[in-house]
Structures are given as structure tokens and as C-alpha cells.
Amino acid sequence: MNGLIPMKTPIVEIDGDEMTRVIWAWVKDILLKPHVDLLTEYYDLGLANRDLTDDAVTDEAAEAARRLGVAVKCATITPNEERMIEYGLQRLYPSPNATIRAALDGTVFRTPILVAGINPYVSGWRKPITIARHAYGDIYKASELSLTDGWQDAKVELVATRPNGEQQSRLIHDFGSSNSQPAGGIVQGIHNTEASIHSFARSCFEYALSRNEDLWFSCKDTVSKTYDRRFRDIFDNLFAKCYQDRFTAAGIEFYYTLIDDAVARVMRSEGGFIWATKNYDGDVMSDMVASAFGSLAMMSSVLVSPDGIYEYEAAHGTVQRHYYRWQNGEKTSTNPVAIIFAWTGALARRGQLDGLPELTDFAKRLETATLDTIARGTMTADLAAISSLTDKKSLDTEAFLNAVAIRLQQ
Numbered sequence: 001m002n003g004l005i006p007m008k009t010p011i012v013e014i015d016g017d018e019m020t021r022v023i024w025a026w027v028k029d030i031l032l033k034p035h036v037d038l039l040t041e042y043y044d045l046g047l048a049n050r051d052l053t054d055d056a057v058t059d060e061a062a063e064a065a066r067r068l069g070v071a072v073k074c075a076t077i078t079p080n081e082e083r084m085i086e087y088g089l090q091r092l093y094p095s096p097n098a099t100i101r102a103a104l105d106g107t108v109f110r111t112p113i114l115v116a117g118i119n120p121y122v123s124g125w126r127k128p129i130t131i132a133r134h135a136y137g138d139i140y141k142a143s144e145l146s147l148t149d150g151w152q153d154a155k156v157e158l159v160a161t162r163p164n165g166e167q168q169s170r171l172i173h174d175f176g177s178s179n180s181q182p183a184g185g186i187v188q189g190i191h192n193t194e195a196s197i198h199s200f201a202r203s204c205f206e207y208a209l210s211r212n213e214d215l216w217f218s219c220k221d222t223v224s225k226t227y228d229r230r231f232r233d234i235f236d237n238l239f240a241k242c243y244q245d246r247f248t249a250a251g252i253e254f255y256y257t258l259i260d261d262a263v264a265r266v267m268r269s270e271g272g273f274i275w276a277t278k279n280y281d282g283d284v285m286s287d288m289v290a291s292a293f294g295s296l297a298m299m300s301s302v303l304v305s306p307d308g309i310y311e312y313e314a315a316h317g318t319v320q321r322h323y324y325r326w327q328n329g330e331k332t333s334t335n336p337v338a339i340i341f342a343w344t345g346a347l348a349r350r351g352q353l354d355g356l357p358e359l360t361d362f363a364k365r366l367e368t369a370t371l372d373t374i375a376r377g378t379m380t381a382d383l384a385a386i387s388s389l390t391d392k393k394s395l396d397t398e399a400f401l402n403a404v405a406i407r408l409q410q
Contacts, residue, residue: 004037005362008354011346012064012311013040014100016074017047019319019326023336023397024074027343030401031408035362036347041068045096047077051089058096062103069353071311072346073100074339075318100311101135105196106303107203108133109274110286110315112293113300113337116375117389121292127272129289132207132215133282134200135303137192140279145187147175152184192227194234199306201235204276205243205254207304214253214273218262218281231278232256286315295382297335302345312345314338331396333381340370340404369408378403 015021032038043061050057065071077083078095101108111130147154153176159169175185201217208215217235219228239247239254247254257265259281266275266289277285290299301315315338322332344363351359374383377392384394395403 002037005035005358006037006356007039007350007359008356009070009350010039010041010068011350012061012068012071013042014061014065014071014073014311015042015044015046016076017045017318018075018077018323019332019334020075020314020316020339021046021318022323022326023334023339026398026401027336027339030398030405031340031366032343032347034405035408036359045074045076047079047083047087047089047093050093050096051087054090055093055096055099058099059103061096062100065100065104065309065311069309070346070350071309072342073097073311073313074342075314075316077318095140097313098135098140101303102141104303104305104309104311105199106135106305106309106311107200107207108135108282108286108301108303109207110282110290110299110301112290113298113341113371114293115298115371117377117387117392118294118298118374118383119386119388120294122267124268124270125293126270128293129266129269129271130211130213130274131282131286131289132204132274132276133286134192134197134277134279136196136200136279138190138279139188141191143189147184147187152176152182154184156187158189190227192231197231197234198238200276201238202242202306203304204235204274205239205247208252208254208274209243209246209250211274212250212252214255215247215276216255216257216262216265216273217276218257218259219278220259222258228278235276290315294386295335297338297380297382299338300341300345301338310346310349312342312349314342331398333394333400334397335380335382336397336401337370337374341367366404366408369410370404373400373404373407 015024041064043057043064045058045061076096079089079092084092109130109132112128114128155174155176156172157169158172159167161167172187204215219231221229221232287296290296296316299315301313303311319334322334326332344367348360348363377389378395379387380400381394384392
């Protein structure tokens with residue numbers, strides 16, 4: 001026996017890019033491997049390897065998550081034209097997050113990590129606000145056209161064609177009917193599926209019951225009378241059919257309102273609820289909520305599929321500027337808390353599924369040690385800049401991780 005906490009089933013480990021990839025390795029070496037006989041099935045989604053495999057590795061990682069049930073993912077790059085040149089890519093690859101979310105048909109739940117001394121910018125917020133983001137479709141699976149270079153006079157229609165050839169269509173815009181200059185424009189087509197919206201709604205209702213928290217859902221069905229209205233109808237019908245009695249018994253509420261009204265209500269609330277949103281709304285609002293609670297790096301994030309697959313991730317980006325500095329030999333004070341909590345979430349879930357209470361307990365102790373370290377005044381620079389503590393010090397990332405390691409052993 002080596003004294004390490006054993007594991008039975010591997011966690012799918014999905015590595016990423018830039019500074020978060022560096023911190024990922026530090027978290028494992030400093031905080032996990034000294035205590036856990038870490039068992040993972042490794043997939044490298046760093047941009048170089050995605051290019052080498054023509055992105056097949058992303059599909060392989062999603063399939064592994066489906067097979068093993070628990071995954072943990074580092075932040076990754078979704079390349080634009082500048083990144084394509086920087087990395088010498090063959091092509092512009094899609095978002096790996098979007099690929100995995102679509103493959104697992106999951107909903108992303110993001111919750112602020114609260115710690116003493118870091119006060120929300122919205123003074124009335126007392127409890128976390130969890131954003132439940134539908135993780136399929138809309139603009140993330142859009143088809144787009146730029147009507148320039150001879151296409152300025154095009155008429156654009158939305159056309160649906162059945163296998164028997166029957167069609168229905170709607171005019172989007174006749175660009176040739178206007179004398180406005182410059183002529184032409186842009187067009188975007190989006191979609192979603194009945195199955196995915198039902199899965200989204202079901203995941204939200206189940207998650208609210210598991211957390212014993214109220215569930216809000218918001219969209220803009222007054223403007224989008226077919227698309228957004230369908231989201232609302234599915235939520236309303238599923239709630240009435242399957243969840244109303246369960247919510248009543250739990251003493252929690254399901255509430256629908258328009259997205260703009262929801263934003264206003266959120267700002268006036270004290271928190272303590274789950275806010276379900278469409279894909280783009282959730283993308284934007286999760287960053288807003290995280291920043292308003294203190295830091296993007298202080299948010300837990302988990303993708304939950306209807307059949308019980310969990311993928312934990314750090315919800316922030318790859319911290320590009322810090323990575324360039326680190327490459328030049330500088331020490332950086334990059335906040336690793338979201339990465340730590342991604343790992344603890346995955347370890348705790350794996351421990352629950354495999355009947356390993358020692359593994360689940362370790363995950364909780366590591367979270368407590370991390371927050372206690374910050375609450376006692378030792379933190380990274382981003383938190384030191386906003387902490388209300390009078391006695392505090394800012395450390396570089398490795399030094400902070402070592403401070404957490406010391407507290408974990410106490």
C-alpha cells in the first residue's frame with residue numbers, strides 16, 4: 001500500500017491550452033497526486049494536437065465521457081483567424097466545448113464560489129446564483145452568409161423541405177428591394193431540436209430539486225413568437241406534467257419571465273436560485289454573474305447530461321497574456337481556483353458513483369483548504385485587488401498552490 005486514496009474507475013481527463021494547461025499540471029502535481037492514486041483516461045485537446053488529429057481527439061474525448069460517466073476539462077482555445085496563423089493550423093476548428101456539449105446533449109450549470117473577504121459588487125446578493133445554460137444549438141450551430149461581392153441584391157428565404165419534396169418557406173429579407181448604401185448585408189440561420197430542449201428542461205428541473213432551489217427560466221417569446229415560444233411551452237408543459245407536485249413538496253418554485261425582466265429581478269434579488277437560459281444568454285450572463293460575484297476564476301462549472309454524465313470544467317479562458325509572460329520566464333499570479341474546483345467536482349462525483357467515501361471526502365477537504373487559504377489572507381493578485389481583508393498577501397500561482405497544500409495537511 002502506498003498510502004494514497006484509491007480509485008476504481010478512471011476520470012476522463014481533457015487537457016487544454018496555454019496558461020491553464022500549465023496550471024492544470026501544477027494542480028495535479030502539488031494537490032492531487034500526493035494524496036490520490038489518480039486514475040484518468042487522458043485526451044489532449046491542446047490546439048496543436050487537435051490540429052494533428054484533425055480534431056478527431058475532441059470526438060474521442062466526448063465518447064470517453066459518455067462511456068465512463070465523469071470527465072474533467074481544462075480550458076481550450078477556439079481559434080479565430082489570428083490564432084490560425086499563430087499556431088499554423090490546417091483550418092479553423094470549432095469550439096471543443098460546443099462539440100462535447102452537443103455530443104452529450106448536456107446543460108451547463110455555473111455557480112459562483114463564495115469566500116470570505118470577496119464581496120459581490122451587487123450589495124444585495126447573499127447567496128450564489130447558478131446559471132443553467134442550454135448547451136446546444138442557436139448561434140453556436142448557425143449557418144451564415146455575407147451578401148457582398150455580387151450578392152448584394154439577393155433575396156433570402158428560410159426553406160424547409162420534407163423527404164417527399166413538400167416545402168414551406170418564409171421570406172427573411174429581400175436585399176434587392178432597398179436603395180440603401182452600401183448594399184447587401186449578412187444573414188444567419190439558427191436551429192434547435194425538440195429533443196434537446198426537452199433534455200435541457202428536464203436537466204434544469206432535476207438539478208433544482210437536487211439543490212432544493214427555485215428555478216427561473218427566461219427568454220424573449222414576445223418577440224420570437226415561434227422559436228423562443230417553443231422553449232417556454234416545453235418548460236411549462238413538462239413542469240405541469242412531471243414536476244409541479246415534486247416542486248410543491250420540496251417547497252421550491254418554478255418561475256418564467258422575459259429575459260430583460262429576469263435581468264432586472266436578478267439585480268434586485270439576494271441570490272439563492274437557478275436561472276435557466278438559452279445558449280447565448282447563458283454564455284453572456286454566466287460571465288456577468290461570475291464577475292459581479294468577484295472573479296471569473298471563482299466559478300464552478302459542470303455539464304450535466306439527461307442520462308447522468310458529468311463533465312466538470314474551468315469556466316474561464318486560457319489566460320493568454322499570462323501564458324506569454326510565463327513563456328518569457330516570468331512568474332504569474334493566475335487564479336487556479338476554478339481549475340481546482342473542476343478537479344474536486346470530478347473526484348467527488350467519481351467517489352459517489354464508485355462508493356469511495358474517502359475520495360469524496362478528500363475532494364471536499366481540498367475545496368475547504370482552498371477557501372480557507374483565501375479567507376486567511378493568502379491569495380492570487382486578482383483576488384487581493386478586490387478583497388476586503390485588511391491583512392492579505394498576493395502570491396504567484398505555484399506559491400498559492402503550495403500554501404493550499406500546506407493547509408490541506410493541517
